[in-house]
Amino acid sequence: MENSFSILHDLEVDDTLENVFRMVSVPEFLNEW
Incomplete structure (x- = not known):
């Protein structure tokens, strides 16, 4: 659980x-349509 949370946290921070x-x-993309 801790590892999953850490990975998700790292991904969230990175992205x-x-x-x-x-x-x-x-x-904006939808508005162009």
Whole structure:
């Protein structure tokens, strides 16, 4: 459990900017349609 949480936490930290970018870019992508 601790290992899984640690891995998820590391992935979340590593992908924070990417996730934010996706959340921002997805609505823009839909608006273009």
